[in-house]
Amino acid sequence: MSASVPTNRFKAALAAQQTQVGLWSSLSSPVVAELIAGAGFDWLLFDTEHSPITIPAAAELLRSAAHSDSQAAVRVAWNDPVLIKQVLDIGAQTVFVPFVQSAEEARAAVRACRYPPDGIRGVAGATRASGYGRRTTYLQEANDQIAVVLQVETKEALDQLEEIAGVEGVDGVFIGPSDLSASFGHLGNPGATEMQAVLKSAAARLNAIGKASGILAGTSVDANRYLSWGYTFVAAGVDTALLTKAVDTVRSEVSRN
Numbered sequence: 087m088s089a090s091v092p093t094n095r096f097k098a099a100l101a102a103q104q105t106q107v108g109l110w111s112s113l114s115s116p117v118v119a120e121l122i123a124g125a126g127f128d129w130l131l132f133d134t135e136h137s138p139i140t141i142p143a144a145a146e147l148l149r150s151a152a153h154s155d156s157q158a159a160v161r162v163a164w165n166d167p168v169l170i171k172q173v174l175d176i177g178a179q180t181v182f183v184p185f186v187q188s189a190e191e192a193r194a195a196v197r198a199c200r201y202p203p204d205g206i207r208g209v210a211g212a213t214r215a216s217g218y219g220r221r222t223t224y225l226q227e228a229n230d231q232i233a234v235v236l237q238v239e240t241k242e243a244l245d246q247l248e249e250i251a252g253v254e255g256v257d258g259v260f261i262g263p264s265d266l267s268a269s270f271g272h273l274g275n276p277g278a279t280e281m282q283a284v285l286k287s288a289a290a291r292l293n294a295i296g297k298a299s300g301i302l303a304g305t306s307v308d309a310n311r312y313l314s315w316g317y318t319f320v321a322a323g324v325d326t327a328l329l330t331k332a333v334d335t336v337r338s339e340v341s342r343n
Contacts, residue, residue: 089220089221089222089223090221090223090227091221091223091224091227091228091230091231092179092231093231094157094179094180094231094232094233095157096128096129096157096159096179096180096233096319097179097180097231097232097233097257099128099319100233100257100258100298100318100319101257101298103296103298103318104318105313105318105319105320106128106129106318106319106320107127107128107129107309107313107319107320107322108127108128108129108130108131108156108319108320108321108322109122109125109127109129109130109131109321109322109323109324109325110131110133110302110321110323110324110325111130111131111132111133111147111324111325112133112136112137112139112324112325112326113137113325113326113329114137114138114139114140114143114147116146116147116149116150117150118325119132119146119147119150119151120150120151120154122156122325123150123151123153123154123156123158124154125156126155126156127156127322128156128157128319129156129157129158129159129180129319130151130156130157130158130159131158131159131160131161131182131321132144132147132148132158132159132160132161133160133161134160134161134162134163134169134173135161135162135163135164135184141172141173141176144160144173144176144178145176145177145214148160148176148177148178148214157179157180158178158179158180159178159179159180159181159182159233159235160173160178160180160181160182161181161182161183161184161237162181162182162183162184163184164184164185165183165184165185165186165191165194165195165198166198167194167197167198167206167207170183170195170198170199170207171198171207171208174199174207174215174228174232175210175213175214175215176213176214176215177213177214177215178215179231179232179233180232180233180235180257181195181199181232181233181234181235182235182236182237182260183195183234183235183236183237184237184239184262185237185239185240185243185262185265186236186237186238186243186250187240187242187243187246188243188246188249188250189246189249189250189252189253191250192236192250192253192256193253193255195234195236196234196253196254196255196256199229199232199234199255200229200232200255201225201228201229204229204255205229209225215228233257233258234255234256234257235256235257235258235259235260235300236250236251236256236258236259236260237259237260237261237262238250238259238260238261238262238266238288239261239262239265239266239269240265240266240269241266241269241270242269244266244284244288247259247288247291247292248291248295251292251295251297252295252297256297257298258297258298258299258300258318258319259292259297259298259299259300260299260300260301260302260319261285261288261289261299261300261301262302263276263281263285263301263302264276264302266281266284266285267281270284276304285301285312285315286315289301289312289315289316289317290315290316293316298318298319299316299317299318299319300317300318300319300320300321301317301320301321302320302321302324303320303321303322303323304323304324304327305323306322306323309321309322309323
């Protein structure tokens with residue numbers, strides 16, 4: 087095993103404002119992870135917030151995706167330094183942190199992802215991230231290869247978008263369309279006219295300060311529209327929804343007669 091920490095190509099792409107198309111994954115199956123990793127997406131997100139994916143399961147998902155060209159990220163369940171430490175130790179190099187409401191909370195998320203003196207991440211030797219100790223320079227190199235993506239999901243957070251995005255160490259800001267729509271009074275309807283204007287404005291505001299902007303799309307049509315608005319990294323769908331739609335389509339097309 088190489089003694090060097092792998093380069094986080096997703097982090098580099100965000101810094102260069104290069105468009106990255108990804109897929110959201112909530113199915114806690116290594117087989118599914120391996121299958122979608124072979125599709126050629128730039129990045130994959132394994133979601134531990136709204137799915138039954140546990141830390142051991144997330145480690146298996148990262149292993150399944152490791153042999154593909156897709157860069158794997160993990161969304162933690164909350165802006166909690168313990169949860170962040172755990173996903174970093176199992177080898178995640180990109181961490182999505184939900185429901186960040188202020189610059190202070192943004193700084194806390196960044197610090198949780200950094201070893202001292204830049205942060206508070208706990209030091210462990212033989213973790214998967216360090217190649218079980220075989221990556222001898224891991225402690226010195228890890229901070230530079232970890233990407234921190236913060237999620238803005240409420241009106242209150244959106245009012246502070248530039249302040250949150252401007253915190254040192256934040257690599258990108260992900261606009262959460264579902265929770266943000268609920269915050270605006272459009273529960274379950276991010277396609278509402280008001281919300282589409284809000285989502286378009288958020289991308290423009292982030293682009294204006296040179297910060298990578300991300301979003302989750304429900305369909306490929308939505309994904310292409312978000313990309314046309316200037317979003318840098320877009321999840322083009324969710325594996326659970328894709329499977330549900332495919333299964334329902336097959337069932338509707340086959341008759342018992």
